[in-house]
Amino acid sequence: MDPQQLAQMMSSMGFSPEDLAGMMSQFNANTSANGLGSMGDLLRGITAPRRSGVAAPRGGPPSLSFNSSPEEVAAYKDWFEKDSKKPPVPGPAIPRTTLLASQEMSRRQQEEVERTPETTTYQTRFTVIGFPKHSCMLQSHELEPTSVVAIQTIIEDIDGDARILSIYNFPTTLLSRLSYIDVLFPLGVTMAILEPTYKAATQGPNAIIRVDSPTDIVFLDPTHELLRGVHWKTGPRVSSFSAWPSDADRWKARGNDHFKAGRWLPSAFAYSYGLRCDPTSLVLRLNRSESYLRLKFYTAASADAHHVRCAAGVTDAYRDKALYREAKAEYGRGHYQIAQILFKQRRSSHPDDSESAGWVDRCDKRLREGQSGAYDWMQLFKQSQNDPHLDVADYKGPIEVRQMSNRGGGRGVAAIEDIRVGDLLVVEKPFSYASSNIKESGVIQMTLNMLTSRMDKQSQSTNVACATQVLYGNPDLDDRVFHLYAGPEYPAPPPTYPPRPVSDPVELDPLSPTQRIDMAKLESICTHNNFSPMPLQPHDPFTPISAPGIDSSTALYTYTSMFNHSCSPNANYIFLGNVIVIRASCSIKAGQEVTIAYISPHQPYTERRDTLATAWHLPAVCDCAQCQDDRVDGAANLRHREEILATLSGGLLRRPLEELQALEKKLSATYAPTRGPRRLAMYNVHHVIAEHLRASYSMAAMNRAIQEDIKALECLGLTVLKGAPARSVSRSKSKKRRDVELMVEVDHLGYVPEEAIAPMLRIAQSYIFFDDLTNILGWLKTAQWGKHNPGTTL
Numbered sequence: 001m002d003p004q005q006l007a008q009m010m011s012s013m014g015f016s017p018e019d020l021a022g023m024m025s026q027f028n029a030n031t032s033a034n035g036l037g038s039m040g041d042l043l044r045g046i047t048a049p050r051r052s053g054v055a056a057p058r059g060g061p062p063s064l065s066f067n068s069s070p071e072e073v074a075a076y077k078d079w080f081e082k083d084s085k086k087p088p089v090p091g092p093a094i095p096r097t098t099l100l101a102s103q104e105m106s107r108r109q110q111e112e113v114e115r116t117p118e119t120t121t122y123q124t125r126f127t128v129i130g131f132p133k134h135s136c137m138l139q140s141h142e143l144e145p146t147s148v149v150a151i152q153t154i155i156e157d158i159d160g161d162a163r164i165l166s167i168y169n170f171p172t173t174l175l176s177r178l179s180y181i182d183v184l185f186p187l188g189v190t191m192a193i194l195e196p197t198y199k200a201a202t203q204g205p206n207a208i209i210r211v212d213s214p215t216d217i218v219f220l221d222p223t224h225e226l227l228r229g230v231h232w233k234t235g236p237r238v239s240s241f242s243a244w245p246s247d248a249d250r251w252k253a254r255g256n257d258h259f260k261a262g263r264w265l266p267s268a269f270a271y272s273y274g275l276r277c278d279p280t281s282l283v284l285r286l287n288r289s290e291s292y293l294r295l296k297f298y299t300a301a302s303a304d305a306h307h308v309r310c311a312a313g314v315t316d317a318y319r320d321k322a323l324y325r326e327a328k329a330e331y332g333r334g335h336y337q338i339a340q341i342l343f344k345q346r347r348s349s350h351p352d353d354s355e356s357a358g359w360v361d362r363c364d365k366r367l368r369e370g371q372s373g374a375y376d377w378m379q380l381f382k383q384s385q386n387d388p389h390l391d392v393a394d395y396k397g398p399i400e401v402r403q404m405s406n407r408g409g410g411r412g413v414a415a416i417e418d419i420r421v422g423d424l425l426v427v428e429k430p431f432s433y434a435s436s437n438i439k440e441s442g443v444i445q446m447t448l449n450m451l452t453s454r455m456d457k458q459s460q461s462t463n464v465a466c467a468t469q470v471l472y473g474n475p476d477l478d479d480r481v482f483h484l485y486a487g488p489e490y491p492a493p494p495p496t497y498p499p500r501p502v503s504d505p506v507e508l509d510p511l512s513p514t515q516r517i518d519m520a521k522l523e524s525i526c527t528h529n530n531f532s533p534m535p536l537q538p539h540d541p542f543t544p545i546s547a548p549g550i551d552s553s554t555a556l557y558t559y560t561s562m563f564n565h566s567c568s569p570n571a572n573y574i575f576l577g578n579v580i581v582i583r584a585s586c587s588i589k590a591g592q593e594v595t596i597a598y599i600s601p602h603q604p605y606t607e608r609r610d611t612l613a614t615a616w617h618l619p620a621v622c623d624c625a626q627c628q629d630d631r632v633d634g635a636a637n638l639r640h641r642e643e644i645l646a647t648l649s650g651g652l653l654r655r656p657l658e659e660l661q662a663l664e665k666k667l668s669a670t671y672a673p674t675r676g677p678r679r680l681a682m683y684n685v686h687h688v689i690a691e692h693l694r695a696s697y698s699m700a701a702m703n704r705a706i707q708e709d710i711k712a713l714e715c716l717g718l719t720v721l722k723g724a725p726a727r728s729v730s731r732s733k734s735k736k737r738r739d740v741e742l743m744v745e746v747d748h749l750g751y752v753p754e755e756a757i758a759p760m761l762r763i764a765q766s767y768i769f770f771d772d773l774t775n776i777l778g779w780l781k782t783a784q785w786g787k788h789n790p791g792t793t794l
């Protein structure tokens with residue numbers, strides 16, 4: 001997003017220019033504040049040795065802000081690449097008191113923001129993603145601590161050498177309040193950080209220890225064997241370290257307090273500490289399963305509930321609760337058959353419980369949707385207006401993933417039988433979804449993505465954190481995400497998709513997760529596969545726009561990520577809430593590749609090529625029909641066309657007819673003679689010529705006006721029928737049914753652009769001049785159809 005786009009976005013959201021100026025200056029003065037960056041006192045911890053050399057920073061990076069020019073971004077990237085090749089050296093020592101003082105100040109500022117959110121200006125945060133980093137891929141028992149440090153935002157080693165610690169992507173901490181972070185990372189808690197990265201801060205003078213992956217953090221009890229024999233220079237414990245429960249019952253009570261206050265992850269932590277004291281406790285596991293359900297950690301919830309349900313000697317009451325929780329967790333995992341069996345078991349022991357009967361019905365619906373693609377579209381549309389998260393099953397039509405030559409990642413989607421226009425191909429809930437609302441959150445997060453050299457939208461970086469959270473709580477989904485295409489820097493993914501599902505739930509100990517999330521790869525996967533859901537809206541349902549109150553949204557879909565791009569695709573997608581629905585936009589033969597458009601096919605060729613190359617790493621030569629056509633036109637013609645279009649910014653309507661006709665000739669000459677009628681750049685010229693002709697109000701001119709508007713429609717890619725009508729559409733009049741013909745081809749349900757409606761209506765109006773009722777009704781009907789067919793019919 002460039003500064004101009006940002007300014008436009010802000011003003012469309014109701015920010016004044018003064019607001020924007022305030023944000024910019026505040027941003028430049030502010031360093032990389034994050035939630036943890038505002039904590040005051042000390043935590044303690046242990047670092048594992050870095051397994052590979054990550055250069056400690058020497059000399060600061062070029063400064064960056066969200067109004068940095070592409071050259072400044074390139075300079076930063078250049079610095080970063082050079083800097084990361086330097087051998088590691090010790091970082092500069094910064095007095096502990098200096099760091100603590102600045103930390104205290106940050107905290108006070110943050111507290112002020114929380115106290116008076118309405119009077120505080122927007123907080124700006126800036127960070128960088130998409131650089132190589134070292135998420136530990138080893139198990140924690142392989143830890144070999146070489147240095148002992150006190151961990152919080154300021155950490156120090158046993159000799160008192162102080163550093164800043166930044167933890168990114170820790171589940172549930174996004175935009176959370178200080179009081180919540182204090183609970184999650186209480187003062188004095190000891191953690192082992194596996195393979196931290198020591199790097200220059202994006203802003204400000206001080207280097208930071210950065211931990212990107214939450215699975216690189218292991219929480220240690222004071223009695224942990226790693227801490228045996230460790231002597232802290234600052235004394236055996238941090239002064240404000242609060243009492244540490246030493247038995248399972250106290251941990252249970254603490255967990256229950258957190259749970260009652262809606263602090264789900266801290267409650268799961270407390271139950272997990274309790275389980276360290278008493279690994280056989282069923283009540284702790286049962287309680288933890290409910291905390292996990294609230295966090296949507298379905299796999300972890302199912303594992304705990306299953307453990308309790310099947311434990312020897314479990315009481316009926318516990319078994320009952322565990323059964324219900326396991327059933328809900330399996331439902332959350334999309335295992336509707338298993339969930340239904342469990343809900344039925346519950347119903348048979350509680351015949352009067354209407355809730356479990358309701359769950360059995362819901363499972364029935366999901367099973368039907370997943371098998372036959374039979375959805376209640378209207379109901380879903382209505383629900384999506386209140387909540388983007390819809391309770392639906394995923395569906396896959398007659399398609400499969402195959403190896404495709406010349407495609408990044410090597411795979412693509414192909415039809416396994418002949419598909420008709422409009423057929424449903426995919427319905428998929430997002431793996432992760434993030435939306436942002438700057439006004440509500442009061443935070444502007446700018447993220448430089450080193451993989452694309454572009455600024456990510458706020459929701460893009462948030463979505464990485466959301467995907468991390470889903471993986472953290474559902475470790476069985478690892479392959480579903482890590483078998484996606486991760487960009488040219490990573491080895492090709494496996495040739496098939498989806499991976500075999502893991503049926504047995506995997507247990508999660510949040511204090512010492514055994515799974516490892518490779519954050520650099522996850523960032524790259526999100527970059528190469530993300531979508532911006534723009535849900536259908538009620539007032540103008542066929543013009544997708546952002547939902548009210550949402551500035552941007554980003555989602556990762558897994559199966560959908562298998563579709564390759566084409567600028568003239570044969571499938572279209574829309575969003576109901578955050579659920580993606582893909583349909584065939586024309587007939588597709590068995591074996592043919594099914595493609596979707598990642599970007600608007602209406603952009604000029606060079607813009608499409610550049611966006612596809614930088615944002616999607618598509619090869620310089622896209623082999624779709626539209627790009628081939630554009631290449632046949634030739635670079636000089638494409639350039640010339642853009643130059644002509646650039647001169648038209650003042651609009652066309654006021655220009656004399658002769659000038660327009662000359663313009664039409666000039667533009668036409670930029671298209672190769674072999675090209676068909678689809679010439680997007682010429683739509684408007686034809687339509688404006690038609691308007692001029694119409695103004696003269698003669699029979700001949702009116703006829704020519706109709707022909708010019710037909711050309712305008714053909715330039716937009718529509719096939720106007722000159723012979724047999726496309727389809728009969730019935731309408732009732734005086735109880736008799738009369739058929740009205742559509743005037744354009746409907747075999748290809750490509751996106752009917754908004755621009756097509758005006759020429760259609762004007763043609764209908766022009767036929768009034770000729771008293772031609774068939775054409776008047778036909779074109780009115782066609783305009784109505786066009787308005788209601790943005791490429792897919794539900």
Ligand SMILES: C[S@@+](CC[C@H](N)C(=O)[O-])C[C@H]1O[C@@H](n2cnc3c(N)ncnc32)[C@H](O)[C@@H]1O
Nearest residue numbers: 407408409410411485529561562563564565616
């Ligand atoms: C969302 S993935 C599509 C699935 C991918 N081909 C796979 O095997 O996982 C996006 C990546 O596929 C490749 N890709 C998509 N469309 C392409 C096209 N038309 N030509 C070449 N590569 C394409 C690019 O590398 C792009 O970054």
